[in-house]
Amino acid sequence: MTPMTPQRFAQIVDAYGADPRRWPEGERASACAFAAACPHEAQPRLDAAAALDACLAADTVEAPGRALQRRIVASAHVPTRGWATGARSTRWWLPGAALAGAGVAGLVAGAMAMSSVMMMSGEPTSTLHEPSSSYLSTGFGTSGEEGGVQ
Amino acid sequence: MNPRDPDAELLARVARADASAVRQFVARKLPRLLALAVRMLGDRMEAEDVAQETFVRIWKQAPHWREGEARVDTWLHRVAMNLCYDRLRVRREVPDDTLDETQPDDAGQGPITPEAALEARQQGARVRQALAALPPRQREALVLTYYQALSNAEAAGLMGLTVDALESLLVRARRSLRAQLSEAAAAKPAPQGRPRARGREAEPTPAARKR
Numbered sequence: 001m002t003p004m005t006p007q008r009f010a011q012i013v014d015a016y017g018a019d020p021r022r023w024p025e026g027e028r029a030s031a032c033a034f035a036a037a038c039p040h041e042a043q044p045r046l047d048a049a050a051a052l053d054a055c056l057a058a059d060t061v062e063a064p065g066r067a068l069q070r071r072i073v074a075s076a077h078v079p080t081r082g083w084a085t086g087a088r089s090t091r092w093w094l095p096g097a098a099l100a101g102a103g104v105a106g107l108v109a110g111a112m113a114m115s116s117v118m119m120m121s122g123e124p125t126s127t128l129h130e131p132s133s134s135y136l137s138t139g140f141g142t143s144g145e146e147g148g149v150q
Numbered sequence: 151m152n153p154r155d156p157d158a159e160l161l162a163r164v165a166r167a168d169a170s171a172v173r174q175f176v177a178r179k180l181p182r183l184l185a186l187a188v189r190m191l192g193d194r195m196e197a198e199d200v201a202q203e204t205f206v207r208i209w210k211q212a213p214h215w216r217e218g219e220a221r222v223d224t225w226l227h228r229v230a231m232n233l234c235y236d237r238l239r240v241r242r243e244v245p246d247d248t249l250d251e252t253q254p255d256d257a258g259q260g261p262i263t264p265e266a267a268l269e270a271r272q273q274g275a276r277v278r279q280a281l282a283a284l285p286p287r288q289r290e291a292l293v294l295t296y297y298q299a300l301s302n303a304e305a306a307g308l309m310g311l312t313v314d315a316l317e318s319l320l321v322r323a324r325r326s327l328r329a330q331l332s333e334a335a336a337a338k339p340a341p342q343g344r345p346r347a348r349g350r351e352a353e354p355t356p357a358a359r360k361r
Contacts, residue, residue, distance in 0.1 A: 015320035016295065016302075024302055024313075052328050056296055058270060059277040061185040068184075068198050072176050072205045078169040 002027075004034035006041060013042075018050035157222035158215075165212040176205065179223075182298060183230050189293045190234040192282040200233045227298065227308055231290065238286055280330040288323035291316055 004027070012031050016022045023031050035042040160178070163171035183204055187197035207229050215222070262270075281289055287309070294305040295316075306316040 011317060011321065014324060015317040017324070022295070022299075048328070049324075052324060052331070055273065055277050055327070055331050058273040059189070059281070059297075060274060061181075061188045062194075064180045064184050064198075064201070068202065069176055069180060072180065072202050073173055075202065075206050076164070076169075076172045076209045078167045078172050 002030055004030040006034075006038070009034045009042060010045060013045050013049045017053045017056075018046045019053060155217060155221050155223075158217040161208075161212055161215055161222050162217075164209070165215065172209075175208075179226055180205075183226060186227065186230055186293060186298055187234055189278075189281055189297060190231070190286070190289060191237055192278065196237055200230060200237065203233055204230045221304075224300075224304060224308060227294070227300070231308065235286070276331060276334045277327075280327050280334070283330060284323055284326055288319050288326065291319035292323040292327075295320060 008027070009031055012023050012027060016024070020028055020032050035046065157175075157178070160171055160175050164175050180201060184197055184201045187200040187204075188194055191197050191200065204226065208226065215225075281292070284292070290309060291305065294300045294308060295302065298305075300308070302313050302316055306313045309316060311319075
């Protein structure tokens with residue numbers, strides 16, 4: 001542990017305040033040791049810093065409102081229902097009867113139709129970890145818009 | 151040995167359009183980002199705009215995020231700070247007179263007398279005014295280290311500074327704040343026994359909205 005100098009101790013307290021938890025991690029122990037060893041020198045500076053810290057702590061910011069949270073969540077444009085994306089959208093279920101005698105064009109048309117049916121009846125996304133909150137039950141984004149998070 | 155970024159997995163799920171992850175991410179990050187913007191801009195409405203725009207950019211970039219390049223939280227702070235500075239540049243930032251942030255709730259503090267609540271609000275307003283009067287770089291240094299609780303290395307990295315330069319800003323910021331708050335305290339009428347919370351005590355000066 002590098003011994004702390006009075007000048008460096010002063011710099012630390014003047015920059016970071018009186019709470020050792022805010023002091024640079026690598027110097028915290030030596031600064032605390034200095035304060036304990038030289039209280040006459042350290043304490044007035046610590047007291048002044050603590051007074052300012054108390055003032056700073058008086059400034060609090062009101063938590064974000066639900067409307068803001070909703071807007072931000074909605075801006076992600078994530079559909080609520082299990083909208084198939086990427087590779088999943090290609091896992092079309094094709095019943096055997098639809099395949100029998102179908103040409104390529106028919107296959108494609110049929111697959112696209114089935115895909116639409118699949119997506120419209122998709123299961124809701126998992127809600128395992130959702131905290132209960134009314135704003136969470138609203139839809140996300142607006143239907144038909146481009147996906148914002150893909 | 152770098153500990154794993156606690157936000158990386160959640161952001162990856164956001165990038166996969168996981169609605170639950172989006173909600174969790176917002177719940178986890180919005181309060182701090184909003185607080186950062188409020189303290190930098192001194193204007194709640196602008197701060198909410200910045201917070202919202204920050205997340206819009208996050209949503210767009212999430213699919214391209216590579217874990218290990220930087221911490222997600224650091225990245226969020228950088229985006230938010232850039233947006234704050236954009237606002238400050240547009241505003242041609244003038245210290246003070248920009249506050250319209252009504253002091254927030256005391257709900258988390260338990261039972262409190264009306265007089266104490268008023269004093270707390272007034273003190274908070276004085277601090278906010280003093281913060282707004284700081285040069286932006288000093289304010290940023292203080293907000294990042296004191297309120298956002300970033301380490302000196304993280305804050306210095308965000309600001310593109312050495313730790314020494316960051317500490318220099320912090321020392322000046324704290325010195326300025328102390329002086330301003332001392333002046334404000336000296337100007338405040340002395341309490342007379344039990345001050346009563348009437349309709350108009352020495353309320354903070356309502357801010358002129360700057361647009």
